[in-house]
Amino acid sequence: MGPILLVGVLFLPLLAAIGLLGVSPARVHIHRKVALATACVTFLLSLPLYWILDFSRGDFQLVISSTWIPSLDAGFRIGLDGMSLLLVLLTTFTMPIAIGASIGVITKREKEYYIMMLLLETAMVGVFVALDMFLFYVFWELILIPMYFIIGIWGGQDRIYAAIKFFLYTIVGSLLMLVAIIWLGSYAQTVSGQFTTDFLKLRQLAPEIPLEVQRWLFAAFALSFAIKVPVFPLHTWLPDAHVQAPTAGSVILAGILLKMGTYGLIRFNLDFFPQASIAFAPLLAVLAVIGIIYGALVAMVQPDMKKLVAYSSVSHLGFVVLGIASMTNEGIQGAIIQMVNHGLSTGMLFLCVGILYERRHTREIAEYGGIAAVMPRFAVLFAIAMLASVGLPGLNGFVGEFLTLVGGFRSPYLNSWTYSIVSATGVIFAAVYLLWMFQRVMYGKIVNPANQNLPDLTRQELLTLVPIVVLLIWIGIYPQPFLKASARSTKAIVEKVLHYSVPQKVAFDRMQSPPLLRNR
Amino acid sequence: MMNEWLLSLPLLLASSAAVVALVIDALVPQSERLTFRFSLAVLVLALIAAAWTVPFSGTAFNSMIRTGGITAVFDIVFVLGAIMTVIAARPYIAARNFEHDEFYTLVLYATCGMMLIAHAQNLLILFIGIEVMSLSFYVLAGYFRQSLGSIESALKYFLLGAFATGFLAFGIALIYGASGSLEMSSIGRAIKENTLHFAGLLPLGVALVVVGLGFKVAVFPFHQWAPDVYDGAPTVVTAFMSTAGKAAALSAFLPLVKEVFPATTESVQHVLAISAAATIIVGNIAAVVQKRVKRMLAYSSVAHAGYMLIGLVAGNTRGITAVAFYAAVYLFMQLGAFVIVALLERDSEQSITLDDCSGLSARHPVIAALMALFMFSLAGIPPMAGFFGKYYLFTAAVEAGYTWLAIVGVIGSMVSVYYYIGVVVFMYFKEAQQPVEVTPVDAATRLPLAVSATLVIVLGVVPTILESLVQSVWK
Numbered sequence: 003m004g005p006i007l008l009v010g011v012l013f014l015p016l017l018a019a020i021g022l023l024g025v026s027p028a029r030v031h032i033h034r035k036v037a038l039a040t041a042c043v044t045f046l047l048s049l050p051l052y053w054i055l056d057f058s059r060g061d062f063q064l065v066i067s068s069t070w071i072p073s074l075d076a077g078f079r080i081g082l083d084g085m086s087l088l089l090v091l092l093t094t095f096t097m098p099i100a101i102g103a104s105i106g107v108i109t110k111r112e113k114e115y116y117i118m119m120l121l122l123e124t125a126m127v128g129v130f131v132a133l134d135m136f137l138f139y140v141f142w143e144l145i146l147i148p149m150y151f152i153i154g155i156w157g158g159q160d161r162i163y164a165a166i167k168f169f170l171y172t173i174v175g176s177l178l179m180l181v182a183i184i185w186l187g188s189y190a191q192t193v194s195g196q197f198t199t200d201f202l203k204l205r206q207l208a209p210e211i212p213l214e215v216q217r218w219l220f221a222a223f224a225l226s227f228a229i230k231v232p233v234f235p236l237h238t239w240l241p242d243a244h245v246q247a248p249t250a251g252s253v254i255l256a257g258i259l260l261k262m263g264t265y266g267l268i269r270f271n272l273d274f275f276p277q278a279s280i281a282f283a284p285l286l287a288v289l290a291v292i293g294i295i296y297g298a299l300v301a302m303v304q305p306d307m308k309k310l311v312a313y314s315s316v317s318h319l320g321f322v323v324l325g326i327a328s329m330t331n332e333g334i335q336g337a338i339i340q341m342v343n344h345g346l347s348t349g350m351l352f353l354c355v356g357i358l359y360e361r362r363h364t365r366e367i368a369e370y371g372g373i374a375a376v377m378p379r380f381a382v383l384f385a386i387a388m389l390a391s392v393g394l395p396g397l398n399g400f401v402g403e404f405l406t407l408v409g410g411f412r413s414p415y416l417n418s419w420t421y422s423i424v425s426a427t428g429v430i431f432a433a434v435y436l437l438w439m440f441q442r443v444m445y446g447k448i449v450n451p452a453n454q455n456l457p458d459l460t461r462q463e464l465l466t467l468v469p470i471v472v473l474l475i476w477i478g479i480y481p482q483p484f485l486k487a488s489a490r491s492t493k494a495i496v497e498k499v500l501h502y503s504v505p506q507k508v509a510f511d512r513m514q515s516p517p518l519l520r521n522r
Numbered sequence: 523m524m525n526e527w528l529l530s531l532p533l534l535l536a537s538s539a540a541v542v543a544l545v546i547d548a549l550v551p552q553s554e555r556l557t558f559r560f561s562l563a564v565l566v567l568a569l570i571a572a573a574w575t576v577p578f579s580g581t582a583f584n585s586m587i588r589t590g591g592i593t594a595v596f597d598i599v600f601v602l603g604a605i606m607t608v609i610a611a612r613p614y615i616a617a618r619n620f621e622h623d624e625f626y627t628l629v630l631y632a633t634c635g636m637m638l639i640a641h642a643q644n645l646l647i648l649f650i651g652i653e654v655m656s657l658s659f660y661v662l663a664g665y666f667r668q669s670l671g672s673i674e675s676a677l678k679y680f681l682l683g684a685f686a687t688g689f690l691a692f693g694i695a696l697i698y699g700a701s702g703s704l705e706m707s708s709i710g711r712a713i714k715e716n717t718l719h720f721a722g723l724l725p726l727g728v729a730l731v732v733v734g735l736g737f738k739v740a741v742f743p744f745h746q747w748a749p750d751v752y753d754g755a756p757t758v759v760t761a762f763m764s765t766a767g768k769a770a771a772l773s774a775f776l777p778l779v780k781e782v783f784p785a786t787t788e789s790v791q792h793v794l795a796i797s798a799a800a801t802i803i804v805g806n807i808a809a810v811v812q813k814r815v816k817r818m819l820a821y822s823s824v825a826h827a828g829y830m831l832i833g834l835v836a837g838n839t840r841g842i843t844a845v846a847f848y849a850a851v852y853l854f855m856q857l858g859a860f861v862i863v864a865l866l867e868r869d870s871e872q873s874i875t876l877d878d879c880s881g882l883s884a885r886h887p888v889i890a891a892l893m894a895l896f897m898f899s900l901a902g903i904p905p906m907a908g909f910f911g912k913y914y915l916f917t918a919a920v921e922a923g924y925t926w927l928a929i930v931g932v933i934g935s936m937v938s939v940y941y942y943i944g945v946v947v948f949m950y951f952k953e954a955q956q957p958v959e960v961t962p963v964d965a966a967t968r969l970p971l972a973v974s975a976t977l978v979i980v981l982g983v984v985p986t987i988l989e990s991l992v993q994s995v996w997k
Contacts, residue, residue: 071910071986073840073993074917136913140904147898150943154951162951166943173903173939177932181916184928188920197917 004054004064008080011048011094012127015040019120027113034105037116041098041123048094055087057486060494062133062202074187075198076136084488085338086130089258089265092345093130095469096257097123100250103353103466107360108156108248115156118148122254129262135183135199139176145259146172149251157246164239164246171239175226182222186274208274209502213281220278223271224286230263233286233323234293237316244312245365249356252308256315257349261341264322268334272326272495276502279329283415286327291424294320298431302438307358307365310439311351314391317428318344324425325406328416329499333409334492339484340402343390343477347399350387350470354380357463358443361456367439372448377458381444383467388440390474392433398477403429415503526582529589532572532597533637539564540630547623554621558612561626565605565633572597579995585705587641588777591995592846596640596773599850603766603857604633606970610861611758613966617868620666628665629762632658636770645694645704645731648774652690652738655770656683659763663755675754682737682747690734696727710781728782728790738771741831742800745824749808752820757867760816761860764823769849772827775834776842783837795835795927801828802934809941814875816863818941819856822900825934826852832915832931836922839993844914846992851899851907851981858974859896862889865967879945881954889963890949892975899978901942902935907981914989 018040025032055063065081082090101119108115125148128141146169154165186204191197193207211219229236240260244252272279297317304310322344325337357380358373359365374381386397393399410422448454459467477484527534543561546553572594579591587593608629615621635655642648660683664676698704700723701712712718733744740748752760783790805825812818830852833845866874866882866889883890899906912935916928981988 071989073843073986073989074914140909143904143909147903150946151950154947162947165951166940166947169943170936170940174936177936178929180913181920181925181928181932184913184917184920185925187917191921197921 004051005066007047007050007054008064008082008131009066011044011051011090012080012124012131014044014047015097015120015123015127019117019124022113022117022120025113027111030112033113033116037120038098038101038105040120041094041101044123045094045098048091051082051087052091052487055082055084055487057084057490060084060490065133067133067200071136073197074136075196075200077134077200078137079134079200079202080128080131080137081133082131083491084486085265085268085491088338088342088484088487089130089261090127092261092342093123093126093258095473096253096345096349099349099353099466099469100253100257102462103253103356104248104250105462107356108250111155114151118151119250122148122152126254126258126262130265133201135186135201135204137199138201139180139183142176142262143173145262149255149259152251152254153243153247156248157251158248159246160242161246164242167239168243171229171236175229175236178222179226182219185219205273209276209498211275213277216275216278217281220271220275220282223274224267224282227263227266227271228289230266231260231319231323232263232316233289234296234316234320235289237293237297240316241309241312244315244352245306245308249352249359252312252352252356253349256311256352257345260315260319261345264319264326264337264341267323267326268337268495272329272499276499279499280415280503283327283329283413287324287410287416287421290320290323290327291421292320293317293323294425294428295431298428298435302431302435304435305367307355307367307439307443308352309365310367310435311348311355314351314432314435315344315348317432318348318391320428321403321406321425324421325402325409328406328409328413329496330409330413331492331496332405333413334496335485335488336402336405336407336409338488338492339398339477339481340406342484343398343402346470346473346477347387347390347397350383350467350474351391353463353466353470354384354387357459362452367442369450370443370453371450372444372446373453373456374444375448376453376456379464380459383459383471384444385440386471386474387467388436390478392436393429396475396478398474398481401477401481415499526589529575529578529580530582530587530641532568532575532594532601533587533634533641535564535568535571536601536630536634536637539568540627540634543623543627543630547627553623557623557626558608561608561630562605564630565601565608568633569598569601569605572601576991576995581643585707586644586647587638588643589641592776592842592992593637593640593773595846595992595995596769596849597637599769599853600633600636600640600766602973603762603769603853604629606857606861606973607758607762607766609966610761610864610970611756613964614758614864614868615665615756618666625662625665628658628662631655632662632762632767636766636773639770640773642774643706643777645697645706645709649687649691649694652734652771652774653687655767656687656738659683659759659767662759663751663763665756665759669754671754672756673754675751678747678754679751686734686737686744688734689730689737693727693730693732693734696723696730698727700724700727706777706781713782731778732790732794735771735774736797738774739768739827739831740801740824741797741827742804742824743797745801745804745827748824749817749820752823753814753817753873757816757860757864760820761857761864764820764860765853765856768823768827768830769853772830772834772845772849776845779834779837779842791835791837794831795924798828798831798835799927799930801825801831802930803828806934806937810937812941813877814873815879815945816860816873818876818945819859819863822938822941823856825938826856826900828934829912829915829931832919832924832927835924835927836915836918838918838922840914840921841918843989843992844911844918847914847981847985847989848911850988851911851978854974854977854981855896855899855906855908858971858978859893859900861967861970861974862893862896865889865963876944876948877955879948880952882949884954886963889971892971893949894946895975895978897942897945899982901939903939905979905982907978907985910982910985914985 301313638651809821899908
């Protein structure tokens with residue numbers, strides 16, 4: 003039952019997209035309804051996976067493994083563990099909202115738009131469930147095509163530039179990853195006699211690769227993922243893509259696509275190359291910290307709301323990368339929950355910016371002011387999203403950031419408090435730029451006459467925002483169901499890295515005792 | 523043991539049909555339609571025959587030619603290319619009031635030449651095949667005799683091609699002098715058993731043969747003719763030349779890689795590797811700056827030859843499989859793209875630029891979608907077949923210890939993405955400068971496009987169909 007359900011979640015959107023190909027472009031309402039309905043059904047189908055999965059196990063479940071290309075042992079292999087489950091759920095949860103927020107907003111070439119959205123959903127779910135490097139790569143690249151069109155056709159003024167930049171950045175990273183994948187497969191051949199891209203086999207073999215080579219492979223994978231995250235200084239595609247994409251595109255980009263990078267770092271980099279991960283951890287952490295501070299500072303001076311939110315992503319994802327680089331239980335758990343949190347709160351911020359944009363057709367902060375007076379309901383929801391993004395205790399953002407910082411403190415591999423201390427200032431900066439933006443947009447007197455008669459949220463908009471708010475509060479107050487899901491798979495990875503760390507005993511002792519005690 | 527006549531059926535069909543087509547032309551007035559139909563019918567028969575001979579791998583006519591197996595797979599590729607070319611060409615040349623029998627006859631001759639190349643087990647047959655194919659292409663390139671570009675293309679191709687043939691002939695002569703045989707496996711045996719008459723001649727002979735073939739494939743540094751020739755020739759001819767023609771020239775390398783190269787020193791492999799890398803780099807970089815779609819495709823075809831060369835460099839079973847797979851896939855995607863270019867040229871009566879593609883998705887939604895499909899496939903984006911082809915090639919390279927070559931290939935792909943998606947940018951993201959009337963796409967053009975597009979997707983999702991076929995017959 004479970005595996006079939008997983009296949010259903012993976013391919014239902016694709017099937018719907020193929021079905022929509024045959025429907026005339028003029029029948030817009032059919033395209034809208036089918037797309038929305040498919041996304042909703044996919045979400046409902048994915049929900050039971052949470053209960054089917056056994057969280058007391060750290061390995062992969064609901065595994066399907068069938069051959070595809072025997073000579074290269076590339077198979078259709080999929081499966082879930084706690085971490086990928088959360089990301090699959092995040093994807094299936096975000097898609098109905100993104101599609102719902104597009105209806106009526108997207109006015110040209112709607113047929114193609116909804117087909118692209120559905121195609122994107124299959125590809126994104128595919129990235130998170132693939133247990134074969136070849137299959138993973140196919141899904142990973144497949145995402146490019148729909149996203150490229152979504153930015154390029156339905157985007158803003160400079161959409162063409164942004165679309166090309168997005169495409170080229172991503173492909174440059176991923177092609178080097180392809181060489182690394184092939185190299186791994188070929189390594190498997192020399193070791194075990196059979197070329198393979200089976201993730202479950204490779205993760206047994208890869209850690210034994212000599213460190214010298216591991217470094218290169220780690221770099222090839224990490225480059226691809228770091229571009230996607232994006233890790234400073236590879237982030238420059240992101241503001242362009244986010245700002246130019248249509249609202250739903252930005253929601254998906256921020257909500258899910260960026261997570262593919264951090265997911266990849268945990269799933270592949272840490273798991274395949276534990277020794278190289280230890281070697282690269284300080285570098286990754288330094289870049290993460292720079293990203294946190296840099297993103298926040300740049301966000302602070304943005305006159306454009308959407309750009310502000312985009313740069314805040316750079317900052318927030320920095321916490322995720324810091325958590326990953328710490329390679330501790332807290333850090334990785336925090337990174338995973340922060341991925342979910344960021345997807346929800348930033349996705350919602352983009353929706354809010356989109357709602358304002360639809361009314362005024364500008365994203366300049368200076369154009370607004372006093373909106374809270376005319377749009378009271380919107381003001382409340384926007385405020386919640388904003389505070390969640392700031393990391394206010396009681397809302398979801400706090401949990402993830404806190405855990406990643408703790409991870410940074412405790413990490414035996416980073417072995418320094420500096421990372422966490424400097425990063426913590428990022429939380430303060432976040433409060434500054436978000437609150438300041440909120441104040442300038444929502445409070446004060448209405449000075450711009452154009453803002454005088456803005457209508458409050460429509461029912462459609464309310465429906466897209468409220469589900470996110472529920473989750474923001476839920477995770478903030480009671481994150482246990484989410485943390486529980488990924489606890490075991492996190493532990494498995496942390497232990498694996500620990501196993502390969504050189505002074506094992508020392509590191510293990512440090513893990514056991516809190517840092518304050520250790521230094522006494 | 524199968525009858526060798528039966529086993530050579532595809533080859534015999536193509537060659538006899540070419541002669542018959544000439545006779546039809548001479549005897550029947552106004553015979554364009556007849557020749558067209560006749561060529562098509564024979565090609566379809568040859569396709570069936572080739573498919574039938576696939577399992578029967580062997581040699582025929584005193585080891586002059588090889589039959590069945592991989593040669594049959596190549597036959598299928600050539601014949602499919604010829605069929606699609608003939609179908610797509612008819613409205614194209616008719617629109618320019620230039621439909622003559624010779625076109626179809628020459629396509630048949632060219633196909634026959636390609637088959638001879640793929641079948642050749644004897645160096646003389648190889649030489650004859652290359653000559654038959656090249657001579658047909660010289661004429662086809664200059665088919666539009668009023669067009670200056672077409673004539674330039676033909677002359678350039680002819681002069682340089684003749685030169686390259688000289689190298690080839692000289693190389694063959696030297697190899698014969700060294701080994702006393704023209705039959706490839708006995709040459710290989712002679713080298714291995716060290717029974718050469720004049721061992722000193724062999725390296726030079728092999729080098730000259732590689733140069734001659736390298737010219738036909740258009741690999742660096744013998745690639746300069748390709749962009750000009752491909753650009754000037756009638757687009758449907760370019761489609762055929764740059765795909766099936768290239769595949770044929772590459773197929774000539776296969777028996778050499780199997781029989782002769784392993785016996786020589788590794789230097790051949792190294793030289794080929796460097797040449798492959800340079801071909802990829804030069805082709806891709808030159809394609810970036812092109813404004814006209816046809817010329818861009820012409821340069822990119824140089825790069826694709828470089829990718830295929832990677833498989834030959836690797837020289838292992840996977841490499842050879844990859845070459846055959848990529849040659850087939852490349853034929854479909856590149857031919858499809860050229861057919862679309864030809865179609866658009868019919869609308870605009872001149873060579874189309876990227877700007878002409880603006881707003882194509884609004885004018886011809888289906889054509890634009892297919893073009894996008896071919897572009898993504900050529901760029902090597904999964905799940906299109908072009909990606910799997912490259913994956914095989916790079917895998918073979920890494921396996922053979924040529925990781926650096928795979929990296930060069932990958933970097934080349936990155937560059938190629940830029941110009942391939944450039945076409946998509948114009949088709950989808952830019953509005954047309956001036957409104958252009960929508961011309962319906964005739965049924966004749968639809969067929970080759972549909973076949974190519976279907977195969978590009980199917981071979982992308984289930985590459986095993988073709989791959990296992992090739993692998994099973996390559997021994």
